[in-house]
Amino acid sequence: MNSKEVLPVTIKAVLPTTSGSAVFLGNDKKVFVIYMDPLVGNSISLLVHGTKNERPLTHDLMGMLLTSLGAKVERVIINDLKGATYYGRMIITVENELQQRKVIELDARPSDCLAMASQQNAPIYVTREVWEETEDMSEALRKMTEQASGDEKTT
Numbered sequence: 284m285n286s287k288e289v290l291p292v293t294i295k296a297v298l299p300t301t302s303g304s305a306v307f308l309g310n311d312k313k314v315f316v317i318y319m320d321p322l323v324g325n326s327i328s329l330l331v332h333g334t335k336n337e338r339p340l341t342h343d344l345m346g347m348l349l350t351s352l353g354a355k356v357e358r359v360i361i362n363d364l365k366g367a368t369y370y371g372r373m374i375i376t377v378e379n380e381l382q383q384r385k386v387i388e389l390d391a392r393p394s395d396c397l398a399m400a401s402q403q404n405a406p407i408y409v410t411r412e413v414w415e416e417t418e419d420m421s422e423a424l425r426k427m428t429e430q431a432s433g434d435e436k437t438t
Contacts, residue, residue: 289360289408294397297328298427304328306397307424308361308407314424315409315417317361317369319394327394330401342398349403353377356403357386359396364413371396 295307295314304324305316326342339347349355354377363370371393378384391399400407 288411290411290414292361292407292409294327294331294401294407296424296428297324297331298431299324306394307420308397308409309421313414313417313419314421315414316420316423317393317397319392323394323398327398327401330398342395342402345399346402349375353379354387356399356405358406358408359391359400361393361396361407361409361413363410364416369393369413373399 290310292308292310295309296305298305298307299321300318302318303321304319304327306319306324306327307314307316309315326340329336329340330342336343354375357374357376359374360372361369362372371391373389373391373396375387375389376384377387397407399405
């Protein structure tokens with residue numbers, strides 16, 4: 284197995300928890316969850332749903348800064364899992380007026396990676412190694428989504 288192999292995933296849902304937010308990532312075969320603080324989770328949720336803020340949030344500001352410098356988030360990778368802590372990499376490309384291209388790879392919190400990927404419409408990947416270490420949360424997400432829909436109908 285190639286430890287550098289990556290799989291594409293998408294954000295399936297962002298749900299509030301008692302202590303923050305749960306971001307569900309996955310594909311048709313499996314879904315896993317990354318827990319994060321509520322502010323970044325809310326930011327990701329707004330970005331995923333295309334909701335504009337009255338004033339720019341941190342990730343909006345970062346996106347505007349990248350754009351003004353001719354840079355963009357090319358992709359993000361959830362590349363490691365140690366205990367219950369995920370690690371991520373953000374790959375940024377910048378091209379100048381002479382068509383010279385530079386690739387920058389940054390260590391970043393997965394929450395920031397996911398927010399920036401959502402803000403920049405960049406693909407999200409997970410390494411095969413992390414993918415195989417994570418528990419499949421597809422059924423939990425299905426139940427939580429059904430419960431949330433039921434709650435909305437009763438209110």
